[in-house]
Structure formats: structure tokens, C-alpha cells
Amino acid sequence: MQRAFYNLTQSMLNHQRSLDAISNNLTNINTAGYKKDEIRMNTFQEELILVSNRRKTSGKFVQTYVDTSKSNLEQSSFEFTESPFDIGIQGNVYFNIQGTNGNVYQTRCGQFELDGEGYLCLNDSGRVLGQSGEIYIGNDDFIVDNEGNILSENGEVIEKLRLSYIPENADVTKVGNNLFSYDGDMTIPEDEKYDIIQGCFEKSNVDANKEITSLMETQRLFEASSAVLKYMDTINGRAASEIIKL
Structure with a gap:
């Protein structure tokens, strides 16, 4: 009993x-x-x-x-907005965000904006990271190509998005609603195919x-x-x- x-x-x-x-x-x-x-x-x-x-x-x-x-x-579907600040990813790679607590997190949320100092950020979660650190945009227009390069209007490379690989079956720790922490190797495999798409963001799945x-x-x-x-x-x-x- x-x-x-x-x-x-x-x-x-x-x-x-x-x-x-x-x-x-x-x-x-x-x-x-x-x-x-x-x-x-x-x-x-x-x-x-x-x-x-x-x-x-x-x-x-x-x-x-x-x-x-x-x-x-x-992966979920995309919503196309034509906003240069909305960026989607096709493939198993993630954006990197410098959290306000100093930790680096991964995300698929590509609804970015500029903070008060002109840096590309994800709302209140933190700043978007490039290969050299936080990405400064200022008031200039910019273009993001399919490899993650951020270019000025005249085609000059400003920075490149720092991207990390997380397998679809990986165990991740969710931080908030759209940030993740992963303890595994996040190096992008040479045979991993992905595309960065500007003007859209990935919806929830x-x-x-x-x-x-x-x-x-x-x-x-x-x-x-x-x-x-x-x-x-x-x-x-x-x-x-x-x-x-x-």
C-alpha cells in the first residue's frame, strides 16, 4: 500500500x-x-x-x-523583417553574447539592437561578440554576409561574428529564455555547413x-x-x- x-x-x-x-x-x-x-x-x-x-x-x-x-x-523557421539588426542562422551554430555578469553565453535569438554606446547587443542580455570582442557599429549602416562578416557600406570588413557550434542533440543549460551555456567543444567542424541571413530572425520552435x-x-x-x-x-x-x- x-x-x-x-x-x-x-x-x-x-x-x-x-x-x-x-x-x-x-x-x-x-x-x-x-x-x-x-x-x-x-x-x-x-x-x-x-x-x-x-x-x-x-x-x-x-x-x-x-x-x-x-x-x-x-531549428525553427524564420520571420523575415528586412531589418539589418535581425540576423538568422541556418545550421547548428550559435551567436555569442557577453553577459552582463561577464560570462559568455550562446543564443539563436538574432533580434539585435544598438545599446546607448553604439554596440550591437541582445536587449538587456549583453553585447554580441565578434572575433575581436564586442562589436561596435555606431550610427553607420552595415551589412552581414552569409559567413558572418560585418561590412560597412563601402564593403570594408568591420568585424566577424563569433560563432560557436552546438550539436542538435547536446545537453545545454538554459539561462533565461533564450541564452544557453554548453560545456562541450564548440569549435565549428570543418564539414559543418551554415549560413548567416540578415533581415530575419529565428522564431521559437x-x-x-x-x-x-x-x-x-x-x-x-x-x-x-x-x-x-x-x-x-x-x-x-x-x-x-x-x-x-x-
């Missing part, structure tokens, strides 16, 4: 965590460069393993548990229809687990009362 209570309680916690992730995804559906969160659950069976002949017996119970929370790095469907399914599972838990609690209470009477 106690094991059943534990499993149901754990199940409710898992469903609640999924609901939180789905809610956050829907909240950020219009956030440029946002990558949806996925709560991945596995089931495991407790088994007795006979080491001598490596045979496995049937287990005692099956339990669901949260395996990991992971950002889905799948949240599919509203799928998220709403998942929301309803998870909510039903949460409510079902809650109902069973309440029923078992009632039965347990009655059993305890009968024992006291004895």
Missing part, C-alpha cells in the same frame, strides 16, 4: 513538472530563438539479477520517474497545437492520479479505523 502511495505521488509530481514545462513553452511561443523544454520520463522495473547465469526474473514493481529536462535544439494537446493529456493524467490517491487515502483511513476498533 505504501509503495502504491509513493508511486502515485511521484507520478503526480512528474505530471506537474511536465505541466510547468508546457506552460513555459506556451508562454514563450513568440520569443525569438526560444527552444522548447521537454520533460523526458522513463519506466523502469526493479529486477533480481542472477549473476551466475545472467538470467533476469520478473520485477517487483514498475515505476515512472523523470529522467531529464532537456531543451529541444531543433514551439508548436502550439502539439503543446496544447500535451497540456490536456497531462492534465487528465494528473487529475486521474489525484483521484486514485484520494481514494486510496480514504481506504487506508477506513482500514486504520477498523484496526483501532479491534
Whole structure:
């Protein structure tokens, strides 16, 4: 009975965590460069393993548990704006942002602007980094080519975007809604193909229809687990009362 209570309680916690992730995804559906969160659950069976002949017996119970929370790095579509400050990336490379705390983060959000000192920045997150450091634009017009070179109107190279490679299946740490931190090697492989596209930005990769469907399914599972838990609690209470009477 106690094991059943534990499993149901754990199940409710898992469903609640999924609901939180789905809610956050829907909240950020219009956030440029946002990558949806996925709560991945596995089931495991407790088994007795006979080491001598490596045979496995049937287990005692099956339990669901949260395996990991992971950002889905799948590329999304672009929204074309014709603004020179909007820059998109085709491929598995990321912009680098010098955070206000001094750390460098990666992002797919290409909705840039100029700060008060004329540097290219990502809203309040920090300044965009080039090969030589923070990128100063000032009041001049600029062009970004498909390799990430930033050129003046007369074709002079001002700077080149600092780009980092993150595999699509990588485990990253999300910082805020559209910044990432990655501990792996971010050197761009020689055979990695990518294009920098000025005049557009990458939208979030949240599919509203799928998220709403998942929301309803998870909510039903949460409510079902809650109902069973309440029923078992009632039965347990009655059993305890009968024992006291004895």
C-alpha cells in the first residue's frame, strides 16, 4: 500500500513538472530563438539479477520517474523583417553574447539592437561578440554576409561574428529564455555547413497545437492520479479505523 502511495505521488509530481514545462513553452511561443523544454520520463522495473547465469526474473514493481529536462535544439523557421539588426542562422551554430555578469553565453535569438554606446547587443542580455570582442557599429549602416562578416557600406570588413557550434542533440543549460551555456567543444567542424541571413530572425520552435494537446493529456493524467490517491487515502483511513476498533 505504501509503495502504491509513493508511486502515485511521484507520478503526480512528474505530471506537474511536465505541466510547468508546457506552460513555459506556451508562454514563450513568440520569443525569438526560444527552444522548447521537454520533460523526458522513463519506466523502469526493479529486477533480481542472477549473476551466475545472467538470467533476469520478473520485477517487483514498475515505476515512472523523470529522467531529464532537456531543451529541444531543433531549428525553427524564420520571420523575415528586412531589418539589418535581425540576423538568422541556418545550421547548428550559435551567436555569442557577453553577459552582463561577464560570462559568455550562446543564443539563436538574432533580434539585435544598438545599446546607448553604439554596440550591437541582445536587449538587456549583453553585447554580441565578434572575433575581436564586442562589436561596435555606431550610427553607420552595415551589412552581414552569409559567413558572418560585418561590412560597412563601402564593403570594408568591420568585424566577424563569433560563432560557436552546438550539436542538435547536446545537453545545454538554459539561462533565461533564450541564452544557453554548453560545456562541450564548440569549435565549428570543418564539414559543418551554415549560413548567416540578415533581415530575419529565428522564431521559437514551439508548436502550439502539439503543446496544447500535451497540456490536456497531462492534465487528465494528473487529475486521474489525484483521484486514485484520494481514494486510496480514504481506504487506508477506513482500514486504520477498523484496526483501532479491534
